[in-house]
Amino acid sequence: TDIDTGNIVALVGPNAAGKSTLLKSIASLIQVQGEINLGDDNLVQLSQENRSKIVGYMPQHQKTDVELTVLEALITALKVSPLDHNDNSEQTKNKAFDVLEQMDLIDIALEPLSNLSGGQRQMASLAQAIVRKPQILLLDEPTSALDLNHQITVMKMIKEYANKGNIVIMVLHDLNLASRWADILVVLNNAKIYSSGKAFAVVTPTMLKEVYQVEARVENCSNGYLQIMVDA
Template sequence: MNPEAAAFTITGVSIGYPGRPVIDQLSLSPLPPASVTTLVGPNAAGKSTLLRGVAGLLPARGVVRLGDLTLSGATRGAWTRRVGFMPQTLPAGARLLALESVVAALAASQPDEGLSLSQSAMRARAMATLERLGVGGLALEPLDALSGGQRQLIALAQAIVRRPAALLLDEPTSALDLRHQEQVMRVARDLATTGMMVIVVLHDLAMAARWGSHMVVLSQGRLAAEGPPDQVLTSALLARVYGVDARVERCSAGRLQIMVDGVIDHGSSRSGAPPPSLPPP
């Protein structure tokens, strides 16, 4: 089986930090190529921890598999070549120019794959990636001179320039204005149409419902729900997971919108009945 065109499997996965487990025996339905999965949940639900573990940046127990390649059995280079990861922010104090940082990300994948792109070819691909994201004009700017939103776009360029089979994006829109939010999510969906599998952490539920074909909801490190957004997002789930009284409605364009009417305090809902507890995974 060619892992470049295979499903992504997460089965019985536990991830955490010394003395602090976060993800507990999580299993998801196989995520197919050419799809966008949105990963949502309250603060501290484990979304970023899950993404970092799946990317190979945190120790993970269980099975994380892309086709016939498993995280536990792959070299670091083989895994990062096939699974691209975009963190919430780039490290501070980087002195590289934006273009240089994207070239470096591409060059890092070459030894493992036996690629032989010339320096000029790598620069051309890196520049084309920046242009695709609308930040070609920042190519010769140092990273530490860029705004937070600009740095996020450069981080996305670093993640996609390798053309991985699976792309993991950790809150890629959090520091972006509306125009760049739209642009980044369009790029994510376009990449999925070319066969890439995309998992993206989002806080905006309406955005997650709009751009994702599959939604995974985490709560306290466990799976609360998964499936098509219009089936997952319900008033009952929002009460149970987010602790809010809310309605899920469609706007005039047919897109799902979340209307929050109030906060559920002290374990009781607007009707006076306690919200249902989270079911076991």
């Protein structure tokens, strides 16, 4: 599947459909056969150091027993390699602070990750993923622990990031959210691609019945977006 720069791709589907596994495969956290290309680069064959310059990955779950502060976690993410001894330079700290300010996380910059709420930890994890400004941003359920206001804030931020010529691929469970913000939806079911394309072509009552086993209507709202109405 070809993905143009500037696009947001949402991987959707029921539980255990293979969404997170596919994301980990793109991040080369799981060995795969075949190629994942960005321009002339086969990401599968790149060293971890070179791949980390291109791909940013936000996992679904972060370790909660890490005693780094939010700032320290971002500085660690900025290290070119584990042997980089310049990770505490002023330039590196400034890059970290820029992202923290952009994401309104300055107030918790010196808080240990273990002290954060679920939503704060998720925002900090997203900050770690984008701090290196990767060309491909992989996000596993980036809004799952966020309230409605922060969901919208994060999705706007993701849209702005894609608009700078980057690619964003994310796992989302909320089909309404995916339909609103993603350029392409990829529906996974039983570890296979069921369908892919624009939301209006992909999100249909037939798909919802066959993939999610629910009876639902798909309404075209006056704002131009879809709204899924599940029949009780």
